Amino acid sequence: MITAINQRQYSLIIQQNPIAASRCHSLVSMMLCALILAFSMPGTQAFGGDLEDVLKAGKLRHLGIPYANFVSNQGDGLDVEVMKLFANYLGVKYEFVESSWSNIIPDLTGKTINPNGSEVEVTGSSPVRGDVIGTGFTVLPWREKIVDFSTPAFPTGVWLIARADSALNPITPTGDILKDIEAVKSGLQGTSVLAMKDSCLDPALYHMQETGAAVKLFPPERDLDEMIPSVIAGSVDTTLMDVPVALIALERWAGEIKVVGPVSLQQEMAYAFDKSAPKLRAEFEKFFNACKADNTYHGLVNKYYPTVFSYYPDFF
């Protein structure tokens, strides 16, 4: 906590008082600055704190990426509303902190990482910018090793989307999703597939290289929502897409795209907490269970993803 305050003081001095900062050239100032910096480094990691830190700070920082109907560009979305309710539940202010797919875990944990299949390597540190991730965040094995997930909040999966006039034919469901996945992958030879590294659409997760398809990585700094338009535009033959986004896309670009079939088993999305914040996560679980019990969460899902009930009637 002290380091957090020191960091804040440092930021204030640097950003709001350049005159004082210039005086750091003096020896005393240099020593003071060095002392502050020395104390502030470990404090950066500790600030993604637990429940007490959030309550003391008086605000809940929601890490999110504009994505589908979870976090919209208009400032709303399923996860935005859930986090606002959680902040209200805690009695603190809500603050949205925009992040990106490559930085969102460092922004939560204060650690830079390098995912590799189901493993993840911590490569360094970074500032902690938020208290909780809520952005249609898929539960992946490597992610579970660096963050703590809440109970599953939303069903998902990854489909292969093709342009309507694509030569790829949608598969005929067999009733066995593994066979369906195999059928999809078997037809990808010679086609291009768009994916996004370090996200739920990471081609490594689904072994896309083994299908003979030409995998193209979508720049991580761009919105994931732009991947299907790239397919429609003909930049690529197909794209991986998680089901919630695909459902929206099928409504939005009806007749222009088609679902070839699944490339993953059913997945789940959940809210992610830093492993050093078990109390905050536990408090969220209490809040979330109450939301589900009084149908508040059901209402929000119906508001943003009404079709999901058709696909996953047993999940909710």
Next chain:
Amino acid sequence: MSGHENRLTVLTKKPALAIMIACLLLVSLIGFLVISNFRSQIALRESALNRFRLDLEKRSASLGYFFSERKYDLKTLALSREINTYFTNKALGMSERYGLKVNLFMIKRVLEKTLKQKKIQEDNIYERFVFLDSSGRSLVDTASLSSSYNAISWKAIQETGERGPHVYLGDENKNPQTFVVAPCHYKGKIVGNVIAWLDRQTLFTHFVKFAKTSGLSGSGLVNDQDQLLNPFEKSDQNFASYLTSERIAGLSKTDFSFESVLSDGKKREMLIARLPIHNLGLSFVAWMPSDQIVGTLAPWHLIAGMGSLAVFVLVGLALIIWFTAQNIILRVRFDESERQHDLLAAKNLRLKEEIQKRQEAEKELKAQRTLRMRSDRLRSLGEMAAGIAHELNQPLVGVRGFAELILYRMDNGLEISKDVIRKNTATIVEQADRMVHIINHVRLFARDADSIETSIVDLNDVVCSGTSMLMAQFNSHGVLIEKDLSPHELPVQVNPYSVEEVIFNLLSNARHSLGEKKETAGDEYRPCVRVITRKLAVNGSDVVTLKIADNGTGIPGHAAEKIFDPFFTTKDPDKGTGLGLSICKSIVESFQGQIQFDTAENEGTSFEIVFPKP
């Protein structure tokens, strides 16, 4: 016939012709009105029928428009982007498991939105939507999962081969259903159907059912197989069941049909109309008792009623005219009565004025008469003066004689005894009293002769008193007064001085008559007046009579009838006023007495006065 009655006759008879003409005109007018009203009623009946027909046509047109709108709704849904996308994606090979569920969800959302939005007022138009694929499998159903659309015959729908939206009206399993089917096309083929069940309550309430139904009236829809559907008309099920397919098939589609039915034991004529709904194989059917549209009165009933009313009005008018005439007659009579009353009042006024004048004249006459009577009385007194003087002279001589005797003896020194003095003095006093009595009597006669006060006196006393004043005067004229008085007391209720005046007048007239006869008669003639009093019984009543009879000249025949008239006299004007006998008559009659006379020329006259006994 009086003028008044003439006037009444004119009033009652003169306008008779005008009234007759007016009545005829009125009868004609009423007849014209009755016929006009009859024709108007006929026109109204036709108008009511036309209006009912127009209303039904309007309902039929509304139904046509309503079904057209529904067909448009279904066509719009069948062509919707959501359904088209579904079939597109399906054609692309997408499966429900991986993608098509989204399309079906979107289709369901559109159908549910349509179901919710389409309303008439607050009532839902649609009851249910079903989206079917080409095999008839239900892909989307807005009803609950437990319901199904198997109530309709999908095969029948398919067999129609309709390529556009169409309306079905069915009554399968006694469950009337109205639904609209719109086929979905993809690349020129029918690949599915959208079916919408119309809300029966809304359809029948807003378009089919009459707002106010009563008794046998009702309405319904008929499908192309002539089946009637009216699921909500509870009150007219009997007639609805009467309308079998065969009967409906026989109904005219251009005009009203009439059917007679028995309702509650009464025969009712029903009006039935069947109107085809434009561009549909359906018809709108309505039935209603004809009397509810054109009324219960038949035309002949109407004209009979109007005729009766006209007769009633005419009789009423006749009565009014009769009463008015009677009122006029009464009015005229009343006016005449008023006029007579005014005339009588004027006459009365004039009469009052004349009476007043007469009373004034009589008053003046009375004054003059009083004056004359007084004058006549004074004249009588004058005539009495000699008698009075003689009466007074005798006691006066006695007084003087006795007084001179006493004086002589006293002057000559002769002895005179006290007894003689006393005796002579008493005689003097006595004679003096006699003279006082005479003087008082004359004074009372002059004062009270015309008094109306009466008292009961003895008539003999009154006669003696009256004659004593004239006795000396008559004797001096050589006239003898013989008194033959009743030995009995003769009480009468009179004023004695008035009776004395009567006696004076009669004796005075007798003296005058005797004096005239004496001038012509010889020496042997002895003038005489007899005064006789008696008490007699006349008609059972006692009366007292006083008769004064002379043997003078008598009253001439021509004057006999007028002797009691005032101012009538046979004497020279300087010797009489002509009032004597009239005064005598009025005095006697004022005491309820009667005076009558008997006369014979040159033989004398006799006056008899009769007084009632008090």
